[in-house]
Amino acid sequence: MTGAFITLEGGDGSGKSTQAALLGDWLEAQGRTVVRTREPGGTALGVEIRRLVQHTEGHVAPRAEALLYAADRAHHVATLVRPALERGEVVVQDRYLDSSVAYQGAGRELDGQQIRDLSLWAADGLLPHLTLLLDIEPAAGRARMAARADAVYDRLEETGLDFAERVRAAYLGLAQAEPERFAVVDASGTPDEVHASVVSHVRAMLEAR
């Protein structure tokens, strides 16, 4: 496998989509072929799974939710991510298995290690070469979302700030446990400032490979 697999992680309002777009443009300017994708919903099947998991009326059992994200991941990795990496391309992906550990684990009902094992099984062991954790205070992320004033904010309103704090703590714990894969980026700055930091980490990763 000759390509590079870069994932962006972070809480709501951390700016992942903006940074993924800026990073994709930067990589293309460096002459790389880039595949930009996301989970859940990076494939046609994934769009269906995303709809199921995010819009099902009422409560989804935590294990069912974890399995739906894992099913999305299994299909996405097998049909889109791995083939792109085998072609030598750079995959820039919004969310991956760390989202499962941070979000499904933060619900307190499931064990983080089991969720990680499930995800790794689903992905047949594929780990990113670099995971950019866009770290921001949940209240600040939330203020950004509110400023955007779109439907996503309504969904967020339903989950408390304490959930967002647990997600953040889980992410920082993951980054600490795997410092060679993670780069923690302060996401509180302007898009250009955050992009500069992202590029420095990506450049270092690409040069080291």
Ligand code: TYD
């Ligand atoms: P989305 O609308 O894609 O927003 P964004 O990624 O910009 O926050 O929402 C994705 C949601 O899915 C987000 O709240 C986190 C959640 N999620 C999980 O709970 N587990 C997972 O494994 C993944 C990939 C996402």
